[in-house]
Amino acid sequence: MAAQREHQAAGPGPARQVRPRWSASAHARRLIALALAGLIIALITRRPEFAGVAAPAVLLLAARRPERPGQVGVSVRTSATRLSEGERADLAVTVTGYGDHSVGLMMHPRYAVVPEPGPPSGGESRLPFRVDRWGRRSLGVLEITLRDRWRLTEGHATVDLPTVDCYPRPAAQRTRVVLSRLPSRLGEHASRSPGDGVEFTGVREFVPGDRQRRVNWPATTRRGRLQLNTFAAERTQNVVVLADTSSDVGEPGSTPADFAVRGSAAAARAYLAVRDRVGLVIYEHSVRWLAPGLGARHYYRIMDLMLANPGLADVRSREAGITRLPRAGLPPGSLILVFSPLLDRGLVETLRDLRERGFSVLIIDVLNAEPSDRRDSLSALARRIWRMEQQAIRFSLRELGIPLVHWDGEQSLDEPLAPYTRRVMVSRR
């Protein structure tokens, strides 16, 4: 679908000169057809009323045309170069040097780019659009149509539109999985060891050197000796999100790869919000990773890595024989959240290897597609075998002590993760 607007732009960008191709408009061709048909029939039938039918068209065609501009200046810029899926942005277009002609703009969008309706106005224009699927997206082509005041000649020019980065829309996630053993670094998760946090853990007897403000006076009164409140230490944790985007099966926009990146974005956002260090490993035709870091800027590094920006990450090709995920991207004691449909045997072996290396792994299964349902018996048998293989893979991973939950890609991530977010996840080595 294409959109056409004639309305106000926010401001000029760098202008470039384009040369329109001029031709008779479809309106002019239709008027010529009316005039010629009327006059020829008048001539053949000798009926002057048909010549009268042709008269308005002849007069319009005989009107003097204004001088056509040889080239026009066009500047195009987007209101945002980074978007989330479904987020609306504007394309500001300014056309100059078109003289007495009117300017029409039509956006021919590329895949996943959807023009949206907007308020119309004058010579400068603002074309609203949204991008429906994550990735680095070219917006398409802008067609500029110049029309004279009689609408009889048209000049057409096309301009390539810029690309935008469309980040995956993070799924909803408010709760977090926290490991029982956390590294000794100040954070926001209550750990098992006593410390200076705010979460109350118990009461013990006062020893010299303790802070007097923590004396528990009711307990002291009951026992007759000074008693002290104790609190849990607050620690941070390292989280590595592994997004398996190697399987792109199913409906576009609802493939396991889509769910994997949306879930990964949600997890990264949720853990970075509590000042955890979050790293990312993208598993597809190559393995790309980003070492754990923290802060809002790191979130955008993670998003950029998802959009396959090779300049930001270390890359290792799986064809080079990689059997283990890189040590640099996996700090010891990390929680590893794996968003995967588990269709890649290599990844399943990698997960087993991670478990054997002592990492705490939690798999979020994002497989929501099955082989096509044909009605012949052979296909049904193949489908049954495929399902049994999938069940076997999941069973073997659970047997290794790797918890596995299924996520349908639509609901909040809190629901499948609930058994692991209500209490700390015991890390076993």
Place this chain on the structure above:
Amino acid sequence: MTIGPQARAAAAAGLLAAACVAWSASPLSGTGGVFLAVAVVCAALSVVRLALGAVPGEPLVYLNPVLRAGRVAAAHVRGTPWAEGLVIAALVLEALHRSRPWHTGLLGAALLAYLLAVHLAESRARLAVLRPQVPLLAAGLGLLVVAVGAAMLPAVTGSAADLMAILAAVAAVAVGGLALQQP
């Protein structure tokens, strides 16, 4: 729900097309069946063409065969000049009847309005863009009234009729020349 100017222009074009076909065909004669069929098809597909709008940007290679065939058919509908076909078929249908000048004059005005509505619908422009053409359109309609009035006068024979034929021929040549002038 609000109806935009493009939808209004497309609806007006459809109504005018139906009116032109019905007006030029009535009363239906035996010889006009083929032209009536052509006019009806052209009228229907010209409205379909307006409803289809611009060419979608999605590449055909990603579509299933049914959708791909639909897109190809839509491209053919978009690329064929149905409005021109309707104009010619309606005028031929009118010419097949005996002379009825006022009837033909109204048909001419309706065909002109139909072409303007089609242009507004396909260029997604507002009615105001036709304002510069109003004097020329008024002059043309005046000429149409004059021609209809001339046709309603008692039939002329001999040199007057030949003069009228020569004038029509000269006008046809002039229109042909104007058509060639178009870039």
